[in-house]
Amino acid sequence: DTAVSQTPKYLVTQMGNDKSIKCEQNLGHDTMYWYKQDSKKFLKIMFSYNNKELIINETVPNRFSPKSPDKAHLNLHINSLELGDSAVYFCASSQVSAGRTGELFFGEGSRLTVL
Amino acid sequence: QKEVEQDPGPLSVPEGAIVSLNCTYSNSAFQYFMWYRQYSRKGPELLMYTYSSGNKEDGRFTAQVDKSSKYISLFIRDSQPSDSATYLCAGLTRSGGYQKVTFGIGTKLQVIP
Numbered sequence: 270d271t272a273v274s275q276t277p278k279y280l281v282t283q284m285g286n287d288k289s290i291k292c293e294q295n296l297g298h299d300t301m302y303w304y305k306q307d308s309k310k311f312l313k314i315m316f317s318y319n320n321k322e323l324i325i326n327e328t329v330p331n332r333f334s335p336k337s338p339d340k341a342h343l344n345l346h347i348n349s350l351e352l353g354d355s356a357v358y359f360c361a362s363s364q365v366s367a368g369r370t371g372e373l374f375f376g377e378g379s380r381l382t383v384l
Numbered sequence: 385q386k387e388v389e390q391d392p393g394p395l396s397v398p399e400g401a402i403v404s405l406n407c408t409y410s411n412s413a414f415q416y417f418m419w420y421r422q423y424s425r426k427g428p429e430l431l432m433y434t435y436s437s438g439n440k441e442d443g444r445f446t447a448q449v450d451k452s453s454k455y456i457s458l459f460i461r462d463s464q465p466s467d468s469a470t471y472l473c474a475g476l477t478r479s480g481g482y483q484k485v486t487f488g489i490g491t492k493l494q495v496i497p
Contacts, residue, residue, distance in 0.1 A: 273427075300483065310392070310470065312428070312487040319481045359427055365483045373420075373485055375427030 272296050275360050275376040282350060283384055289346045290379045292360030300324075300371060301343040303335060304359040306378070312359070318343055319365060350383045357381070387411040388475055390488030399497050403460040407473035407488050410454065414475030414486075417449050419458045422470045422490065431471070432458070463495045 273294045282288055294301060302325075303315040317325035318337040332348040343360060357378040363371030390407045397403055405419075416435045420428035432447040434440045440447045448457040456473050470490040477484050 300481070309489065310492075311489045312472065314484060314486070317482075317484070324482050325484055361427070363483065365478065365481055371478075371483050372430045372433070373428070375429065377427050378425070 271376075273360055273362055273374050273376040275358075275379050278377065278379060280379060280381045281384065282382070284350055284352060286350050287346065287348045288350060288381070289344055290358055290360075290381075292343045292345075292376060294341055294360075294362040294374070296362055296364070296374060298362040298364045298371070298374070299340060300363050300365045301337065301340075302361040302363075302373070303343065303345050304361060304375075306357045306359060308356070316343075316345075347381075350381075352383050355381055355383045385410055386488070387414075387486045388473060388488035390473055390491055392489050392491060394492040394494060396494045396496060397463055399463060399465060399495055401463050401495075403458075403463050403467070403493060403495075405458040405460075405471050405473070405491050405493070407456040408454055409456065409475050411475055411477070411486070412454075413477045415478060416476040417447070417456050418474040418476060418485065419445075419447055419456075420472045420474060420487070422472060424469075428472055428487075433476075463493075465495050465497050468494045 316335045360376040361373045365371040418433040419431040422428040437451045444461045446459040472490040473488045
């Protein structure tokens with residue numbers, strides 16, 4: 270039973286299109302994240318939601334809009350895709366509560382290629 | 385300057401060798417330090433974490449932190465081909481419900497049988 274699952278695993282699309290990636294976690298965690306891993310394998314945080322509230326929003330273009338309908342789901346919608354958006358997008362979750370350090374549990378990634 | 389600096393490698397070693405992976409960091413607000421392992425086309429998974437200066441051992445793996453010099457190390461003893469992966473060091477800041485993990489670029493390790 271997969272802990273953090275993302276769909277789709279692969280996305281190939283044209284510049285200018287809009288696409289969405291979905292993430293679900295069944296670990297009961299209160300915090301979910303989107304990370305972007307570029308072609309140089311650098312893994313950089315984009316967004317974090319704690320109990321459906323946006324708490325981290327790094328310097329990300331407005332074309333990227335996350336949505337968390339509930340604690341177990343975090344989606345990422347990308348408008349007007351550009352070549353530079355090509356990357357692997359990882360969803361992660363953790364339990365962040367008083368006195369605990371939340372280990373990040375990652376999904377397998379969604380590989381986006383923009384042509 | 386990136387908050388966590390790491391040599392991307394690749395690093396190639398023969399099976400059985402001792403491997404030393406290193407990072408430096410610049411953010412004094414980091415409270416915890418972690419090593420994640422990422423196999424090809426998979427998500428990273430936590431290998432070890434520590435919050436204080438000194439050593440922490442787990443089987444063949446030892447994590448070392450020196451806060452005075454802002455230096456993080458991971459040692460792998462008796463390396464195995466199954467250890468071939470990318471190793472990412474990371475620093476964590478947290479406050480209440482806020483937690484942010486910042487990663488280095490990762491060092492790609494290949495253990496040759």
